Amino acid sequence: MHVDFTHLHLLLNHFPILGTLIGLVLFLTSFFANTQDLRRSSLVIFVVTALLTIPTFMTGIGAQVKMVDQPGISLALIQRHEGAAELAIWFVEITGALALIGLWQSSRPPRPPRWNVLAILIFSLVGVALMARTGNTGGDIRHGEIRSTSGISERIASIEPSPGKFTSLMTSSKWWWAFMMDMHFFGLVLLIGTMGILNMRVLGFAKQLPIAPLNKLIPWGIAGFGINLVSGVLAFIGMPLFYTYDIAFVLKMVAILIAAGTLALYYLTAAFRDCEAIGPGQDAPMKAKFIAATSLILWFAVIILGRYIQPLQDSIPH
Amino acid sequence: MAVAPFLNELEHTNLSTWLRESPSVFGFYFVLVFHTLGLSLVVGPNVVIDLRLLGLFREIPLAPLKRWFNVMWVGFCINAISGIFLVLAYPVKALTNPVFFLKLTFIAVAVWIMQRIKKQVFDDSSLAAGVIASNARMLAMSSIALWAAAITAGRLLAYTCSYLVYGVPCE
Numbered sequence: 001m002h003v004d005f006t007h008l009h010l011l012l013n014h015f016p017i018l019g020t021l022i023g024l025v026l027f028l029t030s031f032f033a034n035t036q037d038l039r040r041s042s043l044v045i046f047v048v049t050a051l052l053t054i055p056t057f058m059t060g061i062g063a064q065v066k067m068v069d070q071p072g073i074s075l076a077l078i079q080r081h082e083g084a085a086e087l088a089i090w091f092v093e094i095t096g097a098l099a100l101i102g103l104w105q106s107s108r109p110p111r112p113p114r115w116n117v118l119a120i121l122i123f124s125l126v127g128v129a130l131m132a133r134t135g136n137t138g139g140d141i142r143h144g145e146i147r148s149t150s151g152i153s154e155r156i157a158s159i160e161p162s163p164g165k166f167t168s169l170m171t172s173s174k175w176w177w178a179f180m181m182d183m184h185f186f187g188l189v190l191l192i193g194t195m196g197i198l199n200m201r202v203l204g205f206a207k208q209l210p211i212a213p214l215n216k217l218i219p220w221g222i223a224g225f226g227i228n229l230v231s232g233v234l235a236f237i238g239m240p241l242f243y244t245y246d247i248a249f250v251l252k253m254v255a256i257l258i259a260a261g262t263l264a265l266y267y268l269t270a271a272f273r274d275c276e277a278i279g280p281g282q283d284a285p286m287k288a289k290f291i292a293a294t295s296l297i298l299w300f301a302v303i304i305l306g307r308y309i310q311p312l313q314d315s316i317p318h
Numbered sequence: 319m320a321v322a323p324f325l326n327e328l329e330h331t332n333l334s335t336w337l338r339e340s341p342s343v344f345g346f347y348f349v350l351v352f353h354t355l356g357l358s359l360v361v362g363p364n365v366v367i368d369l370r371l372l373g374l375f376r377e378i379p380l381a382p383l384k385r386w387f388n389v390m391w392v393g394f395c396i397n398a399i400s401g402i403f404l405v406l407a408y409p410v411k412a413l414t415n416p417v418f419f420l421k422l423t424f425i426a427v428a429v430w431i432m433q434r435i436k437k438q439v440f441d442d443s444s445l446a447a448g449v450i451a452s453n454a455r456m457l458a459m460s461s462i463a464l465w466a467a468a469i470t471a472g473r474l475l476a477y478t479c480s481y482l483v484y485g486v487p488c489e
Contacts, residue, residue, distance in 0.1 A: 178477045185357075186466065189357070189361045193362025193366045197363060205385065206382050208381065210379070214378060216378070311347050
């Protein structure tokens with residue numbers, strides 16, 4: 001089996017399209033349910049969808065390079081799809097961020113605050129609509145039989161970003177690029193500082209710290225991650241071919257997804273509850289230590305891989 | 319801009335040339351990796367401690383955080399050493415760039431503040447009673463601002479340099 005960017009893109013695109021929809025359906029249903037389980041599940045789905053939307057978005061470039069010269073494929077239709085994606089992704093990511101806040105605040109007391117519920121409702125509705133549009137324009141690339149002839153697709157495209165212009169905007173000023181990279185370091189510092197102190201405590205460093213209050217650091221770490229997500233996606237849009245064919249960048253994205261997975265593992269499993277009760281001087285359970293060590297190693301790997309992006313450009317043959 | 323001939327000679331040494339031009343994975347970018355890791359070890363915990371001193375995360379007891387100063391010092395040493403190697407790789411680029419000297423100044427003051435925080439807040443025996451030194455807030459805010467300035471200055475080096483190597487201008 002031959003795996004390439006086109007294959008990956010078509011494999012991954014199911015997640016943003018179905019994830020936003022299923023998340024929304026569960027979220028709406030949760031308004032009529034008696035327990036918070038459905039609400040929490042929908043929020044988890046929004047978060048997972050937001051994470052998987054990133055590699056989906058990024059593999060699109062490699063798919064474009066492969067497809068654009070083939071017979072019957074229109075560059076204009078590809079770019080319309082890309083523009084739709086460049087709008088939709090922000091709503092999917094914001095929905096995921098809001099869902100994460102909702103999950104965070106719903107541990108105690110057991111429901112997310114009203115502003116959060118309202119915001120998620122709005123952003124997820126728009127997200128579903130924009131993902132439907134993105135999926136539809138994606139299908140148009142290959143499937144002439146579904147293309148509309150009414151011209152409505154072009155009219156919608158007029159409110160969507162133009163990929164060429166978006167790319168040029170990101171690289172139009174070296175000071176803007178320096179600013180984005182600067183923000184990327186601020187996010188890195190927040191993430192490593194907060195996640196590092198919690199994980200190192202779980203592993204037994206600075207044992208006089210009780211573990212439960214350290215969880216308060218994590219929202220700041222997630223904020224740092226959010227800063228890096230935004231600056232990172234904007235940088236990718238600015239230099240898509242540079243990043244797409246860079247093995248260090250691809251591996252960095254994989255490491256981030258796994259690292260986010262370990263965070264989810266920590267909070268969704270008993271590890272979090274077990275650690276909450278741990279006081280000064282006490283040892284954390286082995287399962288929690290395993291998660292903490294994996295998380296630390298992964299985030300340092302992310303930093304290392306990030307530094308190797310520059311010298312490993314064009315490392316993926318194309 | 320007048321460039322000291324000594325710097326040109328430095329660039330011709332085996333070490334400097336190897337760092338700049340070696341295709342080995344242990345070359346320039348390897349050193350840069352350590353510089354970034356060291357940065358995260360110094361500034362990461364420092365920012366958390368600063369935020370704690372500014373009143374956030376009040377449930378985290380202050381005293382046990384003192385252990386993290388060791389980690390921050392390890393990070394600083396990593397960056398001092400890796401920093402020297404980075405300057406050895408591109409001495410003209412670094413030492414003819416005023417932003418580089420600005421960066422060193424920011425770091426020096428930030429580290430001085432880090433030490434003052436350790437002395438005034440953590441080494442103070444009244445810490446156990448939960449009383450924080452009155453100017454701790456000012457120190458904490460300055461610390462955050464200075465590290466942000468140091469990181470920014472570091473980021474801007476690539477965009478503000480005059481010479482890549484002797485006789486070769488930066489773009």
